[in-house]
Amino acid sequence: MARFNRVYRLLVGKGGAKGLEIVPPIRLVFEITKDVNEEPNDHKIRLYNLSPATRKSLEEPGLRCVLYAGYAEEGGPLLMASGSVVFAYTKFDPPDVVTELIVKDGYTEVRDTAVSIGLGQGALASAIIRDIARQMGLSLVMADDIPDRTWVNGFSFYGAARTALHKVTQGTGLEWSIQNQQLQVLQRGGTTRRQAVVLAVDTGLLGHPERVREAAQEKAKSKGKPADGAADSASAHQERDGWSVKSLLLPMINPGDLVKLESRTVEAFQRVEKVQHKGDSETGDWQTELSLVDRYAPPKKKG
Structure with a gap:
């Protein structure tokens, strides 16, 4: 099946402000890596022979980027990756000048978000997860029919959002990751509801x-006692x-x-x-x- 008309679109900026849009014929090389683990996904994007002003703009702190790529015959560039630019640098590799962006999906939200949760008796895990997603400022992708559980004595937590997510999901038979700046929660080992x-x-x-x-071994290990009687997933092979x-x-x-x-x-x-x-x-x-x-x-x- 021949697909020759490759297209891409890279958007880089801060928050909702209008930033840079980079499109062909600028040369772009990408290495996008995603998995189902809780750690932010790592991406590398290299851009060739940009103007000095554009290179300087890309090296500012606090940038985010979104990369679309695909084939013109099949809907044009589609969302492929997004995240925070955690490092950007330019190297001179004659005859080229190469600017590399190191991007982590959900990095800022995972690193910086502390959540405060206080739900009374009978709190549902699904409600806790929605509250965490809201406080992280991320949209939530979670099916309505995933396993749920009731925290009989309520749920109270203050601290890192990732710690709260791990505690709730591990105790409910769920897994979480961040994909394209969305919090994705699935039944452990399950699949999304997107069409296959x-x-x-x-x-x-x-x-x-x-x-x-x-x-296979669950990588996430809980410190101390498992959350609310949950089994220690680190021993599950x-x-x-x-x-x-x-x-x-x-x-x-x-x-x-x-x-x-x-x-x-x-x-x-x-x-x-x-x-x-x-x-x-x-x-x-x-x-x-x-x-x-x-x-x-x-x-x-x-x-």
């Missing part, structure tokens, strides 16, 4: 899927079967999404664990690398 993307040869699948198996696949750029896919893998060796629904988008506006293919795990659907427990 089909990964097949005629939709951009490259080569053959590679079968993988890994020993499981073997996960999955696939490693490559495709032409699929900017709309995020960790936690459901995809349907169709090839000569496999046809199955899979959950996206990790996404890597890589590309250069001047050379080579724009590609997406996906780490997938088999999607099992055990009966949901009602809280």
Whole structure:
């Protein structure tokens, strides 16, 4: 499936103020990495031969950026990544002058937000999560039918938003991450409600899927006693079967999404664990690398 007309749009600025818009023919190289962990996603964006004034503007503190990319034949540039510019620098690599942006998704919200929560008896985990998202200033992506639980004695907390989120989600069988400046909350091991993307040869699948198996362990460890009687997730090990696949750029896919893998060796629904988008506006293919795990659907427990 030929896709030659690659397009991108990079917006950089502070808050709601109008900032810079960078578009072709400026050369842009991107390395976008996303996963389902609680740590902010890391992205690298390199821009070539900008004017001195533009380079200076990009090195100001407190900037945010949004990157759209895709193919003109398929809807034009689509949202692929966003976040805070945590570091920007320019290096001279004759004949080019290269400006690199290090971007972290949700970095400012995770680093700086302290929340104050005081909900009485019978507080629901879903209500606590909504309150945390509001105080972080992030929109919330959370299905209505995810597991919930009642905090019988109420919920009181003051401190880092990320600590509160970890406490509530771990005690409820949920997981959280920040994707494109949105707080995403899923059933642990579950998927978003976005329509599944089909990964097949005629939709951009490259080569053959590679079968993988890994020993998975929850990375998040709680200090002291588990929240409100929750099991210590750090001790939960499981073997996960999955696939490693490559495709032409699929900017709309995020960790936690459901995809349907169709090839000569496999046809199955899979959950996206990790996404890597890589590309250069001047050379080579724009590609997406996906780490997938088999999607099992055990009966949901009602809280």
